[in-house]
């Protein structure tokens with residue numbers, strides 16, 4: 021797992037061998053210990069270069085080992101032996117040097133990086149801190165403020181930035197190992213006294229207390245309850261205030277609290293789940309590894325509202341030629357301006373030239389005739405989309421994929437409007453589409469394997485986390501949102517306020533509670549959908565029937581607000597009030613509170629005290645219950661798909677792993693018991709009735725989440 025050879029007569033070349041990222045497994049650690057010892061004791065070796073196999077230096081500690089009984093040498097003494105050695109050690113960094121990988125490089129006396137390499141200490145994103153002395157060495161090398169920034173955000177830096185910060189000594193565009201070997205030959209025999217980072221005094225910035233207080237406030241605000249960023253600040257503080265050995269001890273203590281925490285488990289689960297969704301499969305047997313996507317050099321976007329603009333920008337930034345079609349002149353003018361602004365800002369952020377020439381605009385749908393793939397993003401109205409798909413089917417060249425960005429409508433029905441239904445899939449982006457990472461790729465009953473594979477690959481190229489899901493109303497994300505929002509409305513009827521519900525959800529870790537989110541996205545969106553579903557009945561002011569629709573409990577609260585023209589931020593009034601239409605700062609609205617009181621009085625509802633626990637249980641367990649239905653129906657292939665959708669698209673706090681992972685953490689038996697309890701109290705709310713898959717999982721002893729698929733498979737084979 022690590023090999024030593026001698027090159028250029030006197031340079032010991034140690035190669036880490038653990039594809040694909042040379043993670044520091046027990047075998048690699050043992051290999052490093054052995055080869056370093058050999059190199060140090062071999063009189064022929066005057067200096068040493070450490071590199072990783074296959075163009076990747078090292079992706080850090082082996083995350084798969086965490087949570088298992090860890091064996092093999094520890095990282096800290098291993099890295100210490102490298103630093104303390106009396107022969108110059110040079111890290112040759114290609115690809116990535118992340119986490120333990122960078123910590124290993126910091127133990128070396130010199131670092132040479134390829135210009136395309138990326139370096140960082142991303143442990144915080146896994147619920148950990150750089151506990152192989154990274155939190156103690158990095159501040160000594162680059163100073164406290166820069167180290168704090170890197171360690172608390174986990175961001176990766178380019179080789180150029182690493183050079184500027186002083187993390188690496190040389191950057192090369194040529195062969196990294198050759199360059200590092202030359203470097204090692206040059207420094208052989210030189211004193212290493214000034215090269216051992218652990219012996220550096222940590223630069224103490226002025227206003228140390230204020231600096232750390234500020235850093236702590238920042239992470240507490242952005243971490244929304246995550247504990248690792250806080251521990252990272254504490255560890256860097258130890259570097260700045262304690263001698264190295266004591267700092268190291270503090271790092272160890274802090275790591276011990278993080279290492280077995282639920283948050284670390286949740287974040288590491290997310291890391292693997294994000295990668296697992298790329299290995300998609302469909303109930304018809306289509307799979308990621310047996311499907312061949314078709315190339316998509318040219319694409320079209322139809323409809324240049326908010327979504328269409330974002331999609332066009334995202335496609336152009338990926339390097340595709342884009343035809344942007346909008347038939348309304350005013351909308352087209354506004355869109356052109358908005359798109360060029362988005363492209364310019366994006367280019368500035370990424371330090372590249374804007375790609376405005378990648379987009380051509382047309383008011384005529386015939387302009388899409390020669391594209392390889394079309395994404396429609398027109399108004400969310402089935403009749404409009406039906407007509408468009410009929411047109412596209414006639415206009416587009418043979419084999420062109422027809423994709424819909426609908427957030428809830430029936431993909432099979434749209435496919436049935438075309439001559440080639442196998443070429444139709446959903447590509448459900450999230451607003452703003454050029455920023456949000458999530459893409460739901462919706463396969464219909466007749467979508468071809470190739471169509472799904474092409475949409476999945478295009479999503480990946482666009483930098484999206486793409487999840488393949490089946491076709492049903494709302495797909496995965498929006499389908500689960502419905503019972504969640506519904507519970508929030510019922511809680512208002514029963515005595516809660518929007519502030520109370522939102523506070524409970526935000527303290528849980530959501531970036532926004534349900535009502536602030538509703539104000540942001542616009543209350544009229546849901547109103548239109550409910551009208552389409554025949555649920556809105558204006559004029560039914562009171563009486564029990566006013567709160568029952570289609571035989572179930574229904575809350576008309578959202579409809580009543582819309583009737584008052586309260587659409588949220590855009591009108592300056594919604595569940596909250598705003599300083600002006602388009603304002604963003606939500607303030608409590610006394611009108612809303614007295615409206616709720618009047619509503620309850622009219623309907624004979626007596627307000628009761630509702631606590632955060634009930635808010636969380638009712639909203640989250642209703643959402644999770646729908647997640648189980650989705651798994652039972654085969655709409656999502658596994659719980660990871662649902663969790664990735666919620667973390668990347670719906671603001672679910674990553675350190676809680678996603679709704680299905682969270683259910684496992686709470687305990688499936690508890691979720692079942694609470695759903696039964698609430699369903700008994702609200703028998704007219706079908707979403708609270710526990711799903712039979714949940715019952716089955718509990719009956720099978722609540723297996724860990726990675727075993728749920730077995731239970732689901734058995735369930736499907738019985739159907």
Ligand SMILES: CC(C)(COP(=O)(O)OP(=O)(O)OC[C@H]1O[C@@H](n2cnc3c(N)ncnc32)[C@H](O)[C@@H]1OP(=O)(O)O)[C@@H](O)C(=O)NCCC(=O)NCCSC(=O)C[C@@H](O)CCCCCCCCCCCCC(=O)O
Pocket residue numbers: 040041043078079080081082083084095116118119120121123142143146148149150151152154275276279280292295296
């Ligand atoms: C490296 C990447 C940037 C590469 O990206 P790319 O897109 O090319 O590839 P993928 O991301 O798809 O990855 C390919 C493949 O590899 C798997 N993988 C990647 N990295 C790792 C890894 N580090 N370990 C294991 N496996 C990895 C990935 O899962 C893919 O496989 P799959 O089958 O899933 O498709 C990118 O991969 C990346 O960003 N990787 C992660 C980088 C990272 O976060 N590194 C940090 C790791 S944590 C760490 O290093 C910790 C160290 O600081 C300190 C460790 C000290 C440990 C001490 C433990 C003692 C605990 C004391 C407490 C005891 C308490 C008590 O119980 O008493």
